[in-house]
Amino acid sequence: MGKKYVISRRSFLKKSAITVASIGFSGSIFNFFFSGLTPVTAAEINNVKKFLNACPRNCYDTCSIVSTVADGVLKKVEGSTISSYTRGKLCAKGYSYTRSVYSPDRIKYPMKQKVRGSGNWERISWDEAYTEIATKILQIKKEYGSTLPICLNKYSGNFDIMHYGIEGMLSSIGNTTRATGTPCWPAGIDAQTFDFGTTYCNDPEDIVNAKYLIIWGANPAWCSVHSMYFVKEAQKRGCKLIVIDPILTQTASQADVYIQIKPSTDGALALGMARYILDNELYDGEWLAKNSKGAEEFFSYLQKNITVEWAAQKTGIPRAVIESIAREYATTKPANIWIGYGMQRHTNGGQNVRAIDALAAITGNIGKSGGGAQYAQLQTWGFAYYAMMQKKPENSGGKSDRLININNFGAEVLNANEPPIKMMWIACRNPISQDPETAVVNKAFEAMDLVVTADMYMNPTVEMSDIVLPVTTTFETPGVNVSYWHYWLSLNEQAIKPMYECKNDVTIAMELSAKLNELEQGSCTFPVSGDLEEWVGKEFNEGIYKQFGMQDWRELKKGPIKAKTGLIAWQDGKFKTPSGKYELWSDEAKKFGHFPLPVYTEELQPNDEFPLRCISAHWKLGINSQFQNLDWMAAINNEPCLEMHPIVANRFGIKDKDQVKMYNDIGYIVLPAKVTETVSPDIVVVYEAWYKGKKFNVNYTVKAIPADMGKKATGSPGLAFHDNFVAIKKAQ
Amino acid sequence: MKKAFVVKTDRCIGCHACEMACKNEYQLEATIRWRKVYQLPENGLEAPGRYFASLACNHCENPACLKACPAKAYSKREDGIVIHHPERCIGCKMCMLACPYKVPVFNEKTKKVEKCHMCADKQDRGEMPACVAACPMEALEIVDLETTNLDKTRSSLPGFPDVSITKPTTRFIKPNHGIQVRREQ
Numbered sequence: 028m029g030k031k032y033v034i035s036r037r038s039f040l041k042k043s044a045i046t047v048a049s050i051g052f053s054g055s056i057f058n059f060f061f062s063g064l065t066p067v068t069a070a071e072i073n074n075v076k077k078f079l080n081a082c083p084r085n086c087y088d089t090c091s092i093v094s095t096v097a098d099g100v101l102k103k104v105e106g107s108t109i110s111s112y113t114r115g116k117l118c119a120k121g122y123s124y125t126r127s128v129y130s131p132d133r134i135k136y137p138m139k140q141k142v143r144g145s146g147n148w149e150r151i152s153w154d155e156a157y158t159e160i161a162t163k164i165l166q167i168k169k170e171y172g173s174t175l176p177i178c179l180n181k182y183s184g185n186f187d188i189m190h191y192g193i194e195g196m197l198s199s200i201g202n203t204t205r206a207t208g209t210p211c212w213p214a215g216i217d218a219q220t221f222d223f224g225t226t227y228c229n230d231p232e233d234i235v236n237a238k239y240l241i242i243w244g245a246n247p248a249w250c251s252v253h254s255m256y257f258v259k260e261a262q263k264r265g266c267k268l269i270v271i272d273p274i275l276t277q278t279a280s281q282a283d284v285y286i287q288i289k290p291s292t293d294g295a296l297a298l299g300m301a302r303y304i305l306d307n308e309l310y311d312g313e314w315l316a317k318n319s320k321g322a323e324e325f326f327s328y329l330q331k332n333i334t335v336e337w338a339a340q341k342t343g344i345p346r347a348v349i350e351s352i353a354r355e356y357a358t359t360k361p362a363n364i365w366i367g368y369g370m371q372r373h374t375n376g377g378q379n380v381r382a383i384d385a386l387a388a389i390t391g392n393i394g395k396s397g398g399g400a401q402y403a404q405l406q407t408w409g410f411a412y413y414a415m416m417q418k419k420p421e422n423s424g425g426k427s428d429r430l431i432n433i434n435n436f437g438a439e440v441l442n443a444n445e446p447p448i449k450m451m452w453i454a455c456r457n458p459i460s461q462d463p464e465t466a467v468v469n470k471a472f473e474a475m476d477l478v479v480t481a482d483m484y485m486n487p488t489v490e491m492s493d494i495v496l497p498v499t500t501t502f503e504t505p506g507v508n509v510s511y512w513h514y515w516l517s518l519n520e521q522a523i524k525p526m527y528e529c530k531n532d533v534t535i536a537m538e539l540s541a542k543l544n545e546l547e548q549g550s551c552t553f554p555v556s557g558d559l560e561e562w563v564g565k566e567f568n569e570g571i572y573k574q575f576g577m578q579d580w581r582e583l584k585k586g587p588i589k590a591k592t593g594l595i596a597w598q599d600g601k602f603k604t605p606s607g608k609y610e611l612w613s614d615e616a617k618k619f620g621h622f623p624l625p626v627y628t629e630e631l632q633p634n635d636e637f638p639l640r641c642i643s644a645h646w647k648l649g650i651n652s653q654f655q656n657l658d659w660m661a662a663i664n665n666e667p668c669l670e671m672h673p674i675v676a677n678r679f680g681i682k683d684k685d686q687v688k689m690y691n692d693i694g695y696i697v698l699p700a701k702v703t704e705t706v707s708p709d710i711v712v713v714y715e716a717w718y719k720g721k722k723f724n725v726n727y728t729v730k731a732i733p734a735d736m737g738k739k740a741t742g743s744p745g746l747a748f749h750d751n752f753v754a755i756k757k758a759q
Numbered sequence: 760m761k762k763a764f765v766v767k768t769d770r771c772i773g774c775h776a777c778e779m780a781c782k783n784e785y786q787l788e789a790t791i792r793w794r795k796v797y798q799l800p801e802n803g804l805e806a807p808g809r810y811f812a813s814l815a816c817n818h819c820e821n822p823a824c825l826k827a828c829p830a831k832a833y834s835k836r837e838d839g840i841v842i843h844h845p846e847r848c849i850g851c852k853m854c855m856l857a858c859p860y861k862v863p864v865f866n867e868k869t870k871k872v873e874k875c876h877m878c879a880d881k882q883d884r885g886e887m888p889a890c891v892a893a894c895p896m897e898a899l900e901i902v903d904l905e906t907t908n909l910d911k912t913r914s915s916l917p918g919f920p921d922v923s924i925t926k927p928t929t930r931f932i933k934p935n936h937g938i939q940v941r942r943e944q
Contacts, residue, residue, distance in 0.1 A: 117780070118895065119775035119776050119778070122780045123783070277772045280808040282937045283937045284937055343942040647774060648775065707941075709942075
């Protein structure tokens with residue numbers, strides 16, 4: 028950069044006497060020099076181009092990005108100023124993208140491993156990789172009469188719509204086995220589906236209109252930094268912020284009132300508040316009469332089964348506090364509740380979300396600006412799914428895809444028979460880091476004939492694969508992105524050429540299809556060629572155009588566009604439940620084996636052997652197993668820690684920074700203690716992440732305990748990540 | 760004109776966007792951090808909490824780096840910004856020893872020191888420094904100490920080294936504690 032103006036040390040020394048004297052002169056190159064700048068030449072400016080990108084991570088914020096590319100090199104990334112949600116800013120993860128693209132750790136070409144887990148990799152060509160994979164697929168089909176022994180595990184590593192072409196690729200070879208569901212949020216989605224008909228939230232930019240805001244088990248300060256601005260803005264405009272969480276998070280540290288609840292008792296608090304609201308006639312009877320089903324039954328349940336005193340005992344929150352927030356919440360309008368994903372990762376998580384939803388309903392806070400029970404939205408996801416929708420080849424065997432639970436992946440792979448699972452395709456996913464019961468997942472990998480993983484980095488899942496296919500970053504291929512939280516739609520342009528031999532997952536599908544058809548004509552229906560940007564265009568349909576007020580998807584090349592309608596959830600009062608009302612009483616819930624009303628389900632308790640609950644929350648420098656592996660992140664922090672209250676530390680004879688062994692009956696991890704009063708005295712907290720080169724993985728101790736809900740909307744129940752009971756001791 | 764950073768710990772959520780934006784802007788070496796986000800020590804707070812201060816060069820009124828440098832590689836602009844000139848730097852690390860805030864960092868590749876220059880070039884073009892522009896919480900600000908009302912700010916925070924030596928220009932707004940309902944039994 029700036030080579031033309033760089034003064035060599037020799038010439039600089041010669042000139043130094045003059046330059047010192049010339050400080051203060053204007054119009055000379057030395058002003059530039061002394062401003063501390065490296066000047067930019069005209070030639071360079073000509074080669075600088077800006078591109079629009081979108082962050083495709085599994086994150087509320089799904090940022091609209093503007094990339095600066097000079098001479099084909101990604102120089103920097105910025106937040107789009109067009110998006111009033113991104114507001115020209117990215118998070119720490121987003122600002123690390125240049126390093127993610129140019130990381131020395133990128134997988135550069137296809138490789139084959141001699142023995143799984145050995146690290147004995149050798150470079151192979153793409154053609155060799157395709158030949159080996161295609162041959163195996165055809166051999167399996169011949170041996171088993173279908174492609175059902177082939178299992179896909181793909182989820183949220185890249186939420187670009189085109190990436191559903193990975194599912195499309197598997198469909199195009201026949202019926203296969205699919206890891207189905209989502210680890211993140213299913214219990215809450217089902218809860219909202221029973222109550223409202225689907226999960227649907229207000230535009231988060233509307234948070235500023237709230238007069239009372241409860242952030243319940245969410246930590247936007249780490250997981251949704253852009254929303255945190257709107258939270259703070261609401262406070263500035265007079266909104267009172269309540270944060271309910273077992274952890275005094277960064278978000279809770281910004282609250283007007285922080286309430287430290289016993290984990291997994293959120294439903295008891297909500298029901299206790301509801302009872303107080305009922306007894307004091309603070310509910311919105313008019314709204315309930317017009318919009319709800321089952322209010323009488325719910326109130327009757329409250330009167331018979333719930334008292335504020337009981338709620339106080341359950342939750343550990345003094346009765347007076349419960350009464351005070353119940354009164355404030357019911358009488359300050361509009362009042363908004365943000366329901367986090369963390370609080371539903373329990374065996375009673377779905378019921379707890381239903382109880383919180385009920386609070387919003389009985390106070391008439393649904394369908395209003397500044398109000399709502401915000402969990403997520405799926406409204407802006409109505410794409411054509413062109414890449415995903417692929418026909419199965421004729422006579423490829425099997426009646427339909429076989430669905431297995433993504434949240435108990437290892438065991439379900441091992442248990443599958445008739446036919447057994449023999450091959451895995453892993454994309455946008457790192458199950459060995461992220462799935463519970465790592466040891467079982469490892470066994471499942473070991474039982475395979477062939478494991479193919481498409482990834483960017485040598486993560487623990489790649490380490491247990493036979494073939495790794497290097498994939499592009501979001502800057503290297505086109506796509507289109509929306510959020511499950513805000514209402515912006517962003518095009519992702521190809522800003523730079525694919526690095527090394529990396530390819531987009533859809534390109535891989537096309538080329539694999541060509542190979543399959545070369546070996547056996549008609550064995551794969553996936554198109555064998557196509558321009559990726561044209562494919563992006565095919566993801567759009569009339570519904571998306573109407574919702575975003577567009578005529579053509581290329582309009583997005585000017586910048587992200589926000590949905591024109593539907594920004595306040597349920598404003599029209601037309602709920603998507605069977606009755607068309609808000610259903611406090613849900614027969615649909617009953618069909619799925621739940622009590623039809625939002626009732627309290629007893630939370631799991633620790634036991635003598637494993638007396639502490641481990642909460643494995645999200646980490647600020649990563650999203651699941653992404654980002655923390657980068658050296659830019661490692662420079663900030665390269666060591667996980669176990670947060671514990673001083674009471675816990677004393678009880679187990681542990682001091683700050685001591686190495687601690689955290690264990691239960693299935694596994695253990697060793698990591699340094701961080702003694703802090705910001706966590707409850709009955710929990711330990713560890714932040715889940717993949718650190719490059721470290722054995723650390725909290726999921727060594729996490730069992731595949733299902734959450735109560737998730738089956739209806741996502742195909743599999745959620746995962747009770749936070750019902751992980753452990754013991755700790757000072758490590759030797 | 761005397762430019763200074765204002766660090767609003769009542770708004771900072773410790774997200775590190777500022778320091779990563781700096782790294783993104785200048786494509787710094789992996790281990791080099793011109794800006795760092797520090798967590799405020801819990802024992803210095805009125806109540807437990809997670810509060811942070813984002814710090815870079817404090818562009819001191821009496822910069823120790825400038826005084827200690829034998830190569831005259833530091834200058835202080837009229838607007839107060841302390842600039843390090845890599846072309847003059849001989850990599851002797853005297854500035855690193857002198858700075859109470861451990862701001863100058865040694866680049867093993869260039870064998871020279873480097874540090875935050877408050878995006879002087881950007882400011883000369885009327886733009887905000889990368890960190891300030893990037894902060895999602897607007898917890899960082901550039902002010903002119905000569906014209907800004909500083910009543911709500913303070914010159915130090917618990918854990919911040921003695922400010923009398925170099926007179927750092929950075930100003931702080933202290934954390935804001937809400938009501939806490941905690942279970943300690």
